[in-house]
Amino acid sequence: MKNDSVFVYSPDLLGYKFSDTHPFNQLRVQLAYELLRDSGCLDDDQIVLPRQATDEEIMMIHDSGYVEAVKQAGKGQLNREIALNYGLGTEDTPIFPNMHEASSWIVGATLTAVDHVMEGKSKHALSLSGGLHHGFRGKASGFCIYNDSSIAIEYMKRKYNARVLYVDTDAHHGDGVQWAFYDDPDVCTLSIHETGRYLFPGTGSIHEKGAGKGYGFSFNVPVDAFTEDESFLECYERSLWEVADFFKPDVIITQNGVDAHYYDPLTHLSVTMKTYTEIPRIAKKVAEKYCGGRWIATGGGGYDIWRVVPRAWSYLWCVMNDQAPSGQIAENWLKRWTSEAKYPLPPTWEDESGIYKPIPRKEEITSKNRATLEKSLYSIKKSS
Numbered sequence: 001m002k003n004d005s006v007f008v009y010s011p012d013l014l015g016y017k018f019s020d021t022h023p024f025n026q027l028r029v030q031l032a033y034e035l036l037r038d039s040g041c042l043d044d045d046q047i048v049l050p051r052q053a054t055d056e057e058i059m060m061i062h063d064s065g066y067v068e069a070v071k072q073a074g075k076g077q078l079n080r081e082i083a084l085n086y087g088l089g090t091e092d093t094p095i096f097p098n099m100h101e102a103s104s105w106i107v108g109a110t111l112t113a114v115d116h117v118m119e120g121k122s123k124h125a126l127s128l129s130g131g132l133h134h135g136f137r138g139k140a141s142g143f144c145i146y147n148d149s150s151i152a153i154e155y156m157k158r159k160y161n162a163r164v165l166y167v168d169t170d171a172h173h174g175d176g177v178q179w180a181f182y183d184d185p186d187v188c189t190l191s192i193h194e195t196g197r198y199l200f201p202g203t204g205s206i207h208e209k210g211a212g213k214g215y216g217f218s219f220n221v222p223v224d225a226f227t228e229d230e231s232f233l234e235c236y237e238r239s240l241w242e243v244a245d246f247f248k249p250d251v252i253i254t255q256n257g258v259d260a261h262y263y264d265p266l267t268h269l270s271v272t273m274k275t276y277t278e279i280p281r282i283a284k285k286v287a288e289k290y291c292g293g294r295w296i297a298t299g300g301g302g303y304d305i306w307r308v309v310p311r312a313w314s315y316l317w318c319v320m321n322d323q324a325p326s327g328q329i330a331e332n333w334l335k336r337w338t339s340e341a342k343y344p345l346p347p348t349w350e351d352e353s354g355i356y357k358p359i360p361r362k363e364e365i366t367s368k369n370r371a372t373l374e375k376s377l378y379s380i381k382k383s384s
């Protein structure tokens with residue numbers, strides 16, 4: 001079944017650009033797309049064009065006043081004071097021309113992925129430009145104007161009456177999505193992230209379990225700074241299986257931020273490509289067991305756009321398609337981008353061993369993470 005999976009892409013998705021110096025750089029989506037094409041891993045008939053989301057769709061999560069403010073900001077018509085109240089015009093989320101339209105493409109791309117899976121046209125779908133997870137109902141936050149992750153979940157609830165499991169492996173806590181569904185027992189959120197002690201947005205503790213009827217449907221596994229592959233994967237794999245078995249979702253949507261990589265400039269974790277080859281493999285198995293295979297994946301964070309994001313996101317697509325590239329990276333791709341890249345491009349799909357010095361506190365970090373994992377899954381044990 002060739003079109004088991006679809007890849008949502010068009011150059012319209014690259015217009016989400018705050019500035020030339022902002023760390024969020026959608027060139028990474030193009031880099032991943034081209035790497036897949038150059039590697040022979042993405043065929044024409046697997047590519048699906050996105051649409052723009054409508055205002056009504058965006059307002060399933062965001063307040064109308066906020067959407068109006070984003071529109072005005074993008075036309076240069078919003079007063080600075082008012083903009084700041086909406087989280088617009090900050091260092092993290094600066095105003096740029098046509099920001100409403102650019103953000104609507106991102107949301108529409110993720111909704112396109114959702115429709116493909118929920119209408120049964122394909123089992124899996126990938127929306128790499130999406131996966132924004134920090135934006136709130138009435139406020140931009142953390143590079144996120146419209147929270148396509150939350151909108152996609154609400155859309156699946158309303159249009160397809162689905163129980164949705166959201167799984168977030170970005171190094172930052174998926175706060176916007178968690179709060180949007182905090183009191184909702186039909187949406188379960190699981191976020192594995194670097195502890196918020198020193199990292200934005202500061203939330204995501206094991207004690208954030210949900211509220212009201214949604215109590216017990218929000219899971220957080222905050223791992224220590226310098227966490228490496230084995231421990232990160234242990235936390236991810238165990239929590240995902242246990243949470244899926246507890247919640248029994250109709251569909252899984254994963255946020256595949258890749259900013260936990262050792263090379264990432266914004267975070268303090270120490271995972272490598274090994275983690276990014278395993279994360280999608282396990283998600284796919286879990287979707288197969290509990291959801292008839294239904295799995296939508298998005299991108300998210302990832303700020304080493306040269307050495308990490310293209311390989312990690314390409315690999316995610318390959319796993320969806322039962323491919324496992326290894327060894328040399330496509331020569332054409334390396335040739336095309338070497339002179340523009342900020343760092344020497346890794347020549348192979350795998351990271352070389354020893355990209356960082358051994359972490360002296362490894363054992364301590366591993367056992368601390370294991371204790372955190374036990375505590376965050378405790379409510380499941382108690383209820384079963």
Ligand SMILES: [Zn+2]
Nearest residue numbers: 170172259301
């Ligand atoms: Zn992040």
